[in-house]
Amino acid sequence: MRYPFADRVKKFKSSAVRDILSVIQKGDVISFAGGMPFEDFFPNEAVERAFSKVFQSGKSSMQYGLTEGFMPLRELLSDQLKQQSMRFDAENILLTTGSQQAIDLFSRAMLSPGDVVLTEDPTYLAALQVFQSYEAEIIAVESDEDGMDPDDLEQKMRQYRPKFVYIVPTFSNPEGKVWSAERRQLLLNLAQRFNVLIFEDDPYGEIKFDDQKEFTPIAAFDEEGTHVVYTSTISKTVVPALRIGWVAGPYQVIRMMAQVKQCSDLHSSSIDQQALYYLLQDFDLKGHIRMLREEYYKRMVIMQDYLKKIESDSISWIEPQGGMFLWVTLGEQVDTTVLLMDAIKEGVAYVPGAPFYVANPRVNTLRLNFTHATPELIQLGMDRLTTVLNRLQPGNESPPIL
Amino acid sequence: MRYPFADRVKKFKSSAVRDILSVIQKGDVISFAGGMPFEDFFPNEAVERAFSKVFQSGKSSMQYGLTEGFMPLRELLSDQLKQQSMRFDAENILLTTGSQQAIDLFSRAMLSPGDVVLTEDPTYLAALQVFQSYEAEIIAVESDEDGMDPDDLEQKMRQYRPKFVYIVPTFSNPEGKVWSAERRQLLLNLAQRFNVLIFEDDPYGEIKFDDQKEFTPIAAFDEEGTHVVYTSTISKTVVPALRIGWVAGPYQVIRMMAQVKQCSDLHSSSIDQQALYYLLQDFDLKGHIRMLREEYYKRMVIMQDYLKKIESDSISWIEPQGGMFLWVTLGEQVDTTVLLMDAIKEGVAYVPGAPFYVANPRVNTLRLNFTHATPELIQLGMDRLTTVLNRLQPGNESPPIL
Numbered sequence: 001m002r003y004p005f006a007d008r009v010k011k012f013k014s015s016a017v018r019d020i021l022s023v024i025q026k027g028d029v030i031s032f033a034g035g036m037p038f039e040d041f042f043p044n045e046a047v048e049r050a051f052s053k054v055f056q057s058g059k060s061s062m063q064y065g066l067t068e069g070f071m072p073l074r075e076l077l078s079d080q081l082k083q084q085s086m087r088f089d090a091e092n093i094l095l096t097t098g099s100q101q102a103i104d105l106f107s108r109a110m111l112s113p114g115d116v117v118l119t120e121d122p123t124y125l126a127a128l129q130v131f132q133s134y135e136a137e138i139i140a141v142e143s144d145e146d147g148m149d150p151d152d153l154e155q156k157m158r159q160y161r162p163k164f165v166y167i168v169p170t171f172s173n174p175e176g177k178v179w180s181a182e183r184r185q186l187l188l189n190l191a192q193r194f195n196v197l198i199f200e201d202d203p204y205g206e207i208k209f210d211d212q213k214e215f216t217p218i219a220a221f222d223e224e225g226t227h228v229v230y231t232s233t234i235s236k237t238v239v240p241a242l243r244i245g246w247v248a249g250p251y252q253v254i255r256m257m258a259q260v261k262q263c264s265d266l267h268s269s270s271i272d273q274q275a276l277y278y279l280l281q282d283f284d285l286k287g288h289i290r291m292l293r294e295e296y297y298k299r300m301v302i303m304q305d306y307l308k309k310i311e312s313d314s315i316s317w318i319e320p321q322g323g324m325f326l327w328v329t330l331g332e333q334v335d336t337t338v339l340l341m342d343a344i345k346e347g348v349a350y351v352p353g354a355p356f357y358v359a360n361p362r363v364n365t366l367r368l369n370f371t372h373a374t375p376e377l378i379q380l381g382m383d384r385l386t387t388v389l390n391r392l393q394p395g396n397e398s399p400p401i402l
Numbered sequence: 403m404r405y406p407f408a409d410r411v412k413k414f415k416s417s418a419v420r421d422i423l424s425v426i427q428k429g430d431v432i433s434f435a436g437g438m439p440f441e442d443f444f445p446n447e448a449v450e451r452a453f454s455k456v457f458q459s460g461k462s463s464m465q466y467g468l469t470e471g472f473m474p475l476r477e478l479l480s481d482q483l484k485q486q487s488m489r490f491d492a493e494n495i496l497l498t499t500g501s502q503q504a505i506d507l508f509s510r511a512m513l514s515p516g517d518v519v520l521t522e523d524p525t526y527l528a529a530l531q532v533f534q535s536y537e538a539e540i541i542a543v544e545s546d547e548d549g550m551d552p553d554d555l556e557q558k559m560r561q562y563r564p565k566f567v568y569i570v571p572t573f574s575n576p577e578g579k580v581w582s583a584e585r586r587q588l589l590l591n592l593a594q595r596f597n598v599l600i601f602e603d604d605p606y607g608e609i610k611f612d613d614q615k616e617f618t619p620i621a622a623f624d625e626e627g628t629h630v631v632y633t634s635t636i637s638k639t640v641v642p643a644l645r646i647g648w649v650a651g652p653y654q655v656i657r658m659m660a661q662v663k664q665c666s667d668l669h670s671s672s673i674d675q676q677a678l679y680y681l682l683q684d685f686d687l688k689g690h691i692r693m694l695r696e697e698y699y700k701r702m703v704i705m706q707d708y709l710k711k712i713e714s715d716s717i718s719w720i721e722p723q724g725g726m727f728l729w730v731t732l733g734e735q736v737d738t739t740v741l742l743m744d745a746i747k748e749g750v751a752y753v754p755g756a757p758f759y760v761a762n763p764r765v766n767t768l769r770l771n772f773t774h775a776t777p778e779l780i781q782l783g784m785d786r787l788t789t790v791l792n793r794l795q796p797g798n799e800s801p802p803i804l
Binding site for chain 2: 001003004005006007009010011012034036037039040042044047048051052055059060061062063064065096097098100101104108109112129130133134162195197226227235239240241242243250251253256257259260262263264266267268269270271272277383386391
């Protein structure tokens with residue numbers, strides 16, 4: 001039987017790169033491709049104690065819960081957001097199955113076919129897939145190292161009247177970039193002037209290498225709480241398997257997203273939400289995050305030191321101030337998708353940069369993750385990658401197509 | 403700011419009845435409105451032991467998981483489905499956040515605006531909301547006590563060329579009805595002839611009062627595994643808070659639903675999926691379900707005995723052979739939405755039947771849940787409901803509008 005799928009999913013492509021990467025995860029290849037945290041750092045004992053508290057709290061903890069999520073956790077998250085100058089009450093917060101679901105519910109509530117979303121370029125691949133699945137038109141705004149270009153942004157807001165602007169302003173995926181405070185304020189000003197919502201995706205903000213630096217979320221600039229919808233998650237700082245994210249924003253928007261979520265799955269696992277609530281009460285999460293920052297910083301430095309030793313004038317990268325990724329640009333002639341086959345033969349993998357682009361993919365870019373492997377494996381993997389990259393000497397920059 | 407929501411959510415209505423029912427849950431009203439299992443029956447100790455096993459299994463159990471779900475659980479579910487003559491391999495199974503998400507992912511994969519879905523009438527309210535949210539046209543097929551009327555079904559398949567037929571053939575919600583084996587086979591024959599998919603929603607099938615009776619799922623009739631997508635859940639038999647459902651079907655359909663799920667939330671809680679896997683290995687679920695059947699049967703009988711004593715010729719109901727609901731029809735003149743205010747004043751609540759209908763709502767129907775309250779509370783609540791219903795004597799059938 002031929003199955004008559006909906007128009008919205010007909011554009012789904014199977015990704016050749018994803019297929020390759022899923023295969024190599026079983027072999028002897030060191031992968032810098034995924035976006036996973038380091039498993040040995042997972043606070044399993046604390047998570048287990050938190051679950052015990054859920055079971056001790058009685059059988060009603062196992063019953064159906066609210067679509068919006070476990071209220072005490074929403075209250076606790078509201079307090080934490082307020083400490084970061086984001087004035088969201090518990091009623092303005094919806095608990096989701098990871099922040100991916102926050103992106104999806106928001107898009108489903110906002111996007112009709114043909115609506116425009118403005119994004120950075122490159123940006124988070126799985127967000128692009130969500131916008132495409134609702135048949136939105138994605139328009140990339142020009143950016144530099146401080147964030148979106150204000151002139152291009154203003155011009156595109158005027159021209160396209162977008163439904164919203166999607167950004168990852170702090171340690172972006174894939175670039176690991178940080179927006180300046182000025183650009184954050186400017187984006188908010190434009191959003192207010194053109195009556196456009198900002199969707200601020202902040203999964204990595206806590207993983208910053210310099211404790212003294214403050215990267216104020218755009219939601220904190222939005223004093224009236226009308227123009228920014230903010231999402232974050234515990235997937236990077238506690239454990240991914242709980243799949244708990246949250247999204248905070250104007251009450252009307254959160255209310256509509258909750259109605260969409262009711263259609264979607266009634267509610268997320270409330271056992272997990274209750275466990276996270278007890279965990280956040282009893283566990284020194286701040287201390288845990290301090291440890292993560294230090295350890296991930298060490299790994300990033302090891303990786304970057306290898307890049308510094310590559311014998312090429314055409315390699316460049318953005319030095320991360322936090323997050324999980326190192327974004328590397330090679331010589332113009334190099335296609336990192338072709339080069340990937342070479343790298344895998346050498347026993348190392350990364351993600352080619354092209355799929356992260358909305359328009360005009362730069363095929364000579366690649367993303368390296370520095371949080372998932374041990375320092376030893378990073379060294380071994382970077383040894384291998386150096387071998388591959390050093391082969392890209394002038395006159396030798398086109399690797400064989402396999 | 404006015405938020406420019408998507409067309410697809412503009413039809414979402416806030417439900418006056420839901421608002422009333424959410425308020426009364428805080429008061430001294432006995433509610434037969436929800437569809438919840440009885441909390442004292444939750445096997446908390448077994449669930450807690452299962453979670454301990456997850457934590458003992460090591461830190462990699464806390465890492466990101468597969469979109470399709472925890473493979474050993476899918477294999478175990480495949481074995482169970484095969485015992486019920488449904489030949490789905492693990493690759494044909496996707497784990498979801500409750501069976502609600504299965505309905506949603508399937509609809510999102512299949513429905514373009516204007517596509518037709520055929521349903522029973524009345525049927526599961528939250529499924530109708532999903533279909534509406536994807537702007538489908540819902541067409542009700544005429545039914546009797548054995549299932550859909552074959553002539554009307556054939557005529558509507560021919561006329562509308564639907565994308566799929568949605569049914570709850572075993573202890574339906576809200577009617578608690580069971581399709582005959584003949585009608586199941588007939589529906590499958592028509593689906594094969596017209597190349598239409600059947601979405602078989604089976605959350606209640608395990609809760610059958612007569613252990614000897616077999617209600618073969620339609621998916622088991624579909625020997626080639628091409629025309630039926632089948633979903634079930636542990637929410638009614640183990641605990642709802644885990645939010646674990648599964649959906650099984652033709653590989654191409656499940657593959658597409660997994661791609662949709664990747665957009666939706668990457669994956670559901672894999673801690674919970676692993677816990678369910680250990681639970682199903684160690685816990686006597688069959689014995690547990692036998693206990694539930696007996697206990698829920700007792701409650702149903704208590705509730706029905708009250709209905710039998712109502713002094714009215716115009717009351718009728720379907721005697722449930724399982725499931726969670728008693729569907730009651732009152733005299734033609736009664737509007738159960740109006741009557742609900744009267745009932746709440748008396749200290750008892752139910753769900754009016756009208757919202758469950760696609761076309762021509764029968765306003766004189768109501769749904770009673772018999773699984774959530776203790777036998778004592780069922781008696782007290784039914785005492786109160788009897789008082790309200792006995793007031794509906796001839797010449798007295800229009801309750802005051804409040």
